[in-house]
Amino acid sequence: MKFLGLLVVVVGWLVAVGSVLITSSLTARFIICLIGISLCLVGILKILNGAYLTDAIWKQ
Amino acid sequence: MKIRRTPGTFLIVLFASCVLCGLSGRANGQTSPATSTSTAAAPALTAPLNVKDAAPPSADDLSKGDPGGTLTGTVNDVPVSDSKKGLTLGDAVNQIGQNKVAINFVWTLVTGFLVMFMQAGFALVETGLCRAKNANHTMMMNFMVYGFGLFAYWVCGFAFQMGGVGATSNLGGTAPLSGEFVRHWFGKDWGLIGTHGFFLTQAGTYDVGVMVLFLFQMVFMDTAATIVTGAAAERWKFAAFAMSSVFLAALTYPIYANWAWGGGWLSQLGANFGLGHGYCDFAGSGVVHAVGGITALAVSMIIGPRIGKYNRNGSSNAMPGHDIVIVLTGCFILAFGWFGFNPGSTLGASGNGALRIGSIAVNTMLAGCTGSFGALFYMWVRYGKPDASMSGNGLLAGLVAITAPSGFVNTIGAAIIGLVAGVLVCLSVEYFDRKARVDDPVGAISVHGTNGLWGVISVGLFADGKSNYGGSWNGVNGSVTGLFYGDPSQLVAQLIGVATLVGFVFSLGYVLNLFVDYFVGQRISAESELEGLDIPEMGALGYPEFVLKTYRQEAGAHA
Numbered sequence: 078m079k080f081l082g083l084l085v086v087v088v089g090w091l092v093a094v095g096s097v098l099i100t101s102s103l104t105a106r107f108i109i110c111l112i113g114i115s116l117c118l119v120g121i122l123k124i125l126n127g128a129y130l131t132d133a134i135w136k137q
Numbered sequence: 138m139k140i141r142r143t144p145g146t147f148l149i150v151l152f153a154s155c156v157l158c159g160l161s162g163r164a165n166g167q168t169s170p171a172t173s174t175s176t177a178a179a180p181a182l183t184a185p186l187n188v189k190d191a192a193p194p195s196a197d198d199l200s201k202g203d204p205g206g207t208l209t210g211t212v213n214d215v216p217v218s219d220s221k222k223g224l225t226l227g228d229a230v231n232q233i234g235q236n237k238v239a240i241n242f243v244w245t246l247v248t249g250f251l252v253m254f255m256q257a258g259f260a261l262v263e264t265g266l267c268r269a270k271n272a273n274h275t276m277m278m279n280f281m282v283y284g285f286g287l288f289a290y291w292v293c294g295f296a297f298q299m300g301g302v303g304a305t306s307n308l309g310g311t312a313p314l315s316g317e318f319v320r321h322w323f324g325k326d327w328g329l330i331g332t333h334g335f336f337l338t339q340a341g342t343y344d345v346g347v348m349v350l351f352l353f354q355m356v357f358m359d360t361a362a363t364i365v366t367g368a369a370a371e372r373w374k375f376a377a378f379a380m381s382s383v384f385l386a387a388l389t390y391p392i393y394a395n396w397a398w399g400g401g402w403l404s405q406l407g408a409n410f411g412l413g414h415g416y417c418d419f420a421g422s423g424v425v426h427a428v429g430g431i432t433a434l435a436v437s438m439i440i441g442p443r444i445g446k447y448n449r450n451g452s453s454n455a456m457p458g459h460d461i462v463i464v465l466t467g468c469f470i471l472a473f474g475w476f477g478f479n480p481g482s483t484l485g486a487s488g489n490g491a492l493r494i495g496s497i498a499v500n501t502m503l504a505g506c507t508g509s510f511g512a513l514f515y516m517w518v519r520y521g522k523p524d525a526s527m528s529g530n531g532l533l534a535g536l537v538a539i540t541a542p543s544g545f546v547n548t549i550g551a552a553i554i555g556l557v558a559g560v561l562v563c564l565s566v567e568y569f570d571r572k573a574r575v576d577d578p579v580g581a582i583s584v585h586g587t588n589g590l591w592g593v594i595s596v597g598l599f600a601d602g603k604s605n606y607g608g609s610w611n612g613v614n615g616s617v618t619g620l621f622y623g624d625p626s627q628l629v630a631q632l633i634g635v636a637t638l639v640g641f642v643f644s645l646g647y648v649l650n651l652f653v654d655y656f657v658g659q660r661i662s663a664e665s666e667l668e669g670l671d672i673p674e675m676g677a678l679g680y681p682e683f684v685l686k687t688y689r690q691e692a693g694a695h696a
Contacts, residue, residue: 086640089636089640090637090639090640096629106412110636113640117640118639126574133442135442135446
């Protein structure tokens, strides 16, 4: 799960950066950037952090 | 031969300087044809000037002292390149140029010294917000991060960051910093990392301008490095802290800073893809604070929360710091240092629109003020008391948020940015504490990470298009303008910067700290943590004459 979380984070970044390559429409770039950032946040706060919380010290 | 220099003749020298500047401007097509006829009378740069009317004070006058300050600093103080020939127009013009660079050197160095002093503020804030049994350890992390960071940055960090920045005109050129590793992808140049300046000697970087730039950039990097120590406090192994800090100073920070400030691809989003002026981060909400805050998030997740922070059902316990007095003193020191952080980022006080330093300083103090208001009112309304530590964090959040836009916004924008930051830091602390369950003893992730990102975004919203730092920014003519003032493309450039922070910087920081965890282990033992880190890690208590409640004593009292 940790690896998956990290992968989602990197993919989210690449999606956001890729917005400048795949379209010249400002609105489309804006939306793609938001999608990329959302992916990054989901990867960090949900998947990666969730993996750490499953065996957190306070659950032991 | 002694030359008499008169005020009248000196005015002629200045006039001739202006005429020469006009000549040079005309060569670049910047001067109207109507002014070109007056240039024929300009004297040669090497011709001696008649300066006898300057009437410099005699030796007798000077021997009596100059209490009024009217005799000190005259034409006699303008150095001449050839004493036989005397003062020439070339000498006068060179002195004008050196005076400009000298003003900028002094400004940049003094503001850099202010930023360096912020380390003391961070040390006090973090130590005060931790428990007394960890005071020595927390203070030592804040103290030694300066040394570890500086060393790594000198070895390679500066070269990676600024090695290809090119000419910095306010500092006289910094010409040796001309090595950028660039890849040509998708029809555009992507600057990836600098290659000049290792050990501040490689590739001709033993240069006065480079030294000034190094000092200023180094203290910025150290600010980012010290942010992590707060989030990981009270459970971080000192050896792991040392390794982690070196990685941040040598790799994580310099790479992102190169992309934003060193001529890298983020700064070229405007020139290459038409996104405003490219990624704009005037003094480092993203480059400094978000890099530190997001790395702090990665480290905190790897280390895990302190023992006792969370109950078995996941609810959190408050673990208050031991000295609110030094916390708020530290906040004041940081607010003082921020007057170096933001206004100093002009890298000068003379030329290229640098007189905007007054506006930048006022924006800085305003955002800090409204940031503390926002946090204070939020806590007062929500919990019934004006919380002191969160008011301090609100001040810092406002300062963090205004760091990126400070050079581009007006005072209304600054006040709004700060107010939002003050509320945002409270919401963010609650989220990380109760929802994400990432333990952050001092709120560093929220203050620097969350509000660093807010600061980056706010440039794309509030930049008013009035700033003019030499007429262009990141190679794009005109002033940086945000969405509310008519340029939505700037906001997209800022969002790509945000994505790079949460995507690339987090990933790199996370992987590097996993590496540290594998080799030295990030977390100290449970017994040491309960005992307090001062004795197990540092060998001495922070407050040896205090009676501290250790877990053994507490256990004995309950027995």
